[in-house]
Amino acid sequence: MLNKLQQLIEKLSTNGIRYCHWKSNSALSQVLAGQTDVDFLIHRKNGDSFRLIMSQLEFRPTGIQGDAPFPAVEHYFALDQETGILVHVHAYYRVITGESLSKNLHLPLEEMLLQNVREEDSIQVPVKSAELVIFTIRMMLKHTSLVELFMLARDWKGVRREVEWLFEAKPKDETIRFVADWLPSVDTRLFSECIDALKTPASLPRRISLGLQLRSQLSIYARNSRIQAWLSGIQKFSLMAYGRLTHSKRGMVLQSGGAVIAFVGPEATGKSTLLTETRHWLSEHFVIGQIHAGKPKSTPLTMLPNVLLPLLRSALPKYRPSKVQTRHAPTGQSQKSSDVYPLISAIRSVFLAYDRRALLSRAFAQAANGNIVLCDRYPSMSEGAPDGPQLQQFVIDSKRYPIQSWLARTEKRLYQEIPAPDMVISLYVPIEVALLRNKNRGKEEPEDYVRYRHSLASNLEYGNAPVYKINTDQTLDTTVLEVKKNIWSNL
Numbered sequence: 001m002l003n004k005l006q007q008l009i010e011k012l013s014t015n016g017i018r019y020c021h022w023k024s025n026s027a028l029s030q031v032l033a034g035q036t037d038v039d040f041l042i043h044r045k046n047g048d049s050f051r052l053i054m055s056q057l058e059f060r061p062t063g064i065q066g067d068a069p070f071p072a073v074e075h076y077f078a079l080d081q082e083t084g085i086l087v088h089v090h091a092y093y094r095v096i097t098g099e100s101l102s103k104n105l106h107l108p109l110e111e112m113l114l115q116n117v118r119e120e121d122s123i124q125v126p127v128k129s130a131e132l133v134i135f136t137i138r139m140m141l142k143h144t145s146l147v148e149l150f151m152l153a154r155d156w157k158g159v160r161r162e163v164e165w166l167f168e169a170k171p172k173d174e175t176i177r178f179v180a181d182w183l184p185s186v187d188t189r190l191f192s193e194c195i196d197a198l199k200t201p202a203s204l205p206r207r208i209s210l211g212l213q214l215r216s217q218l219s220i221y222a223r224n225s226r227i228q229a230w231l232s233g234i235q236k237f238s239l240m241a242y243g244r245l246t247h248s249k250r251g252m253v254l255q256s257g258g259a260v261i262a263f264v265g266p267e268a269t270g271k272s273t274l275l276t277e278t279r280h281w282l283s284e285h286f287v288i289g290q291i292h293a294g295k296p297k298s299t300p301l302t303m304l305p306n307v308l309l310p311l312l313r314s315a316l317p318k319y320r321p322s323k324v325q326t327r328h329a330p331t332g333q334s335q336k337s338s339d340v341y342p343l344i345s346a347i348r349s350v351f352l353a354y355d356r357r358a359l360l361s362r363a364f365a366q367a368a369n370g371n372i373v374l375c376d377r378y379p380s381m382s383e384g385a386p387d388g389p390q391l392q393q394f395v396i397d398s399k400r401y402p403i404q405s406w407l408a409r410t411e412k413r414l415y416q417e418i419p420a421p422d423m424v425i426s427l428y429v430p431i432e433v434a435l436l437r438n439k440n441r442g443k444e445e446p447e448d449y450v451r452y453r454h455s456l457a458s459n460l461e462y463g464n465a466p467v468y469k470i471n472t473d474q475t476l477d478t479t480v481l482e483v484k485k486n487i488w489s490n491l
Contacts, residue, residue, distance in 0.1 A: 001032040001121065004057070004080040004087050009123055011053045018043035019050075020117045020124045022092070023134055026165035028121060034085040041092045041113055044072075050091065054078075059089060060491065061255045065287050065370055070096050070103050071223070075252060077285065079488040084481045086285055086488075096223075097134070098141055099148055105141075105221050109133065112182045129171030132195070133178050135162065137218070140194050143204075143211035163198055186217045251287045253370030259491055260360070260367050260419075262293070262378035262465070265427030266386075266457040267450055268437030270472045270479070274427065275376055277480045278487065287371045291363055294377035294387050296355040305351050346407045349390045353379075353414035356387075360418050367422070372491070379418050380460040386453055388460070389415050420463030423490045425483060428457065429473045466490060 001009075012019055021031065022041040030036050042050050054061075059076040072094035078087050095113070098105040116130045125131070139159060142148040152159065172195055179191045194210050201207065263271050263278075275290065282288050298306040356379050363373040380388040391408035394401050429437070431454050438450050468486040472479050 002034045002080045002085060002087060003082050004078050005032055005034070005038065006122075007057055008053070008059075008089070011057065012050075015049055015053060017046045017050055017053070018114050019046070020113055020126055022095070022113050022126060023131065023138070024162070025120065025125045025131060026162040028123070028125065032121060032123070034080060034083070034087055038087065038089045039092065040089060041095065041110065043110070043114055044093045047093055054089070054091075059087075062252045062286075063255060065251060065253045071106075072096060077252070077254075079484060081485065084281070084484045086281070088285060095134070097138055099145055102224075104223050105137075105218060106223055107134075107137070107183070107218070107221055109182055112178055116178075127171070127174075128166050128169040129174035130178055132166050132171050132175045133182075135166060136175075136191065136194050136198060137214070139198055140207070140211040140214045141218075143208045144215050149208075159198075160201075163201075167199060183218075185220050186214070190214060190217065251283070252285050253287055254491055256491065258287075258367035258369065258371045258373065259422040260363050260373045260375060261487060262375045262421040262424045262462065263427065264378055264380075264387075264424060264457070264460065264462075265472075266434060266453040267445055268434045268441065269427035269429050270476075271376060271427060273476070274425070274472070274480065274483055275374055277476075278483060279374055281480075281484060282372055282374075282487075289363065289366050289371050289373040290376070291359055291373065292376040293356055293359060293379060296352070296359040299355055299358045302351040302355055305348070306355075343404060346391055346394070346404050350407050350411045350414070353389070353411045357414050357418050364419055375421065378421055378424065378462065379415055380462060381415060382456070382460045385456045385460050420465040422465065423487070424462050424465050424467040425486065426457075426460075426467050426469045427472050428469060429471065433473050 011017075019040050019042050021028065021039060023039050024031070024036075027036065031038055054076050057078060059078040062075045062077055064075075072092065073096055074091040074093075076089040076091065078089075079085075080087055093110075095107045095109045096103050096105070097107060112133070113126045113130055116127045117124045118127050119125075126134075139152070142152045172192070175195065176188050176192055179186055180188050190210070190213055194214055196202070197207050197210050202210075261278075263275050265271055279288055279290055360375075360379075363375065366373050377387050380386070382388050383392045384390060389408075389412050391404065391411050394404035394408040431451060434454050435447060435450060438445055438447075470479065470482050470486070
């Protein structure tokens with residue numbers, strides 16, 4: 001069991017919270033290992049105490065982007081500090097179930113489940129006869145729509161395993177008594193036939209017929225009319241289909257809002273690797289965006305100049321950015337401003353600043369809508385630093401270079417208009433390690449350039465953003481876990 005879940009279960013017990021893990025307990029070992037959601041049913045009177053416990057254990061409330069929440073249902077996430085796994089707790093105060101896309105039923109079964117519990121692996125779960133009531137209803141209702149049938153067919157082996165697990169205790173007779181006591185609108189003979197249809201199993205047409213009959217008898221517990229539920233399901237299905245077509249995944253968003261997270265550091269510190277690990281970690285649950293602030297895509301204004309740039313670089317090879325910055329590094333030899341940055345390079349710097357501002361403006365718009373945006377590199381206000389203003393030397397000699405001076409002021413203003421990120425993950429390694437890693441890269445940079453960039457990276461400024469320095473000269477697992485802890489503590 002994950003330590004975070006162990007802490008939660010102990011808190012629930014010591015505070016007298018009435019709860020149970022109310023469904024899918026055949027896979028309880030996977031639940032406790034953090035491989036799937038935790039589905040807790042909480043007694044309504046314990047709701048305030050439960051929320052306080054979740055806050056104390058640093059569980060963050062979340063919602064599904066673009067969806068109205070189901071009534072009496074809450075989502076929470078917390079980081080398990082030992083493994084870096086995000087624990088997802090799905091808290092129910094009412095038994096809200098039904099077809100996956102609409103969840104249109106509120107079944108009055110809370111007391112039935114909470115009164116009839118047993119302990120398994122240190123956690124409260126319903127007795128199998130009570131859980132069989134829930135399981136039968138959930139599975140039979142999945143036979144009442146084409147979308148649900150498709151989803152059911154994909155996991156039919158899992159359904160069969162759960163049936164076998166539930167029937168190990170021979171629960172049918174007690175299950176029928178529960179139905180008679182708690183669901184008086186349901187014909188117990190019909191429910192018995194539904195149980196048998198899942199256990200045998202019966203033919204698909206038979207299961208569909210029984211499912212439709214059961215749905216009719218449960219209609220008194222519907223939250224919305226059939227038309228409303230159907231329209232709601234169509235809407236959610238359309239959004240899911242649109243997401244698949246546009247590759248825009250819908251997911252959870254933190255109630256505290258999204259964030260722009262910058263990954264910075266000199267060459268060979270592992271930015272790409274750690275960005276990939278972080279994206280995989282967060283995107284399993286949350287809506288994630290990723291951008292490269294060092295190489296922003298062209299805007300309509302800058303598209304043509306950026307197309308011409310490769311030709312200009314070919315014509316002026318000595319002004320390749322790495323060589324320019326290396327020559328401009330403090331070596332004790334002075335460089336004329338006009339020699340360091342010719343006019344065409346100054347214009348390019350302004351266009352680059354414009355593209356970065358446009359890209360990051362979109363990133364902050366996404367974050368305002370709840371997305372978590374990961375940035376590979378981020379503009380710094382440190383003059384002459386990588387991804388920061390490059391033209392300030394011209395301001396000193398504005399009379400001699402009036403055009404460059406104007407461009408320098410424009411560049412600085414564009415960078416000043418870029419907001420600070422919500423947090424900065426600053427990666428570093430000793431220079432000897434950086435040089436060794438640089439030699440092993442597919443695109444090796446000059447040693448002087450690597451040394452120069454490495455020296456600059458230690459003193460970069462990012463406004464008021466909190467900066468977390470992480471030494472990547474350790475195992476990847478250790479580094480990844482440190483990154484996760486720093487990110488989660490600030491979301």
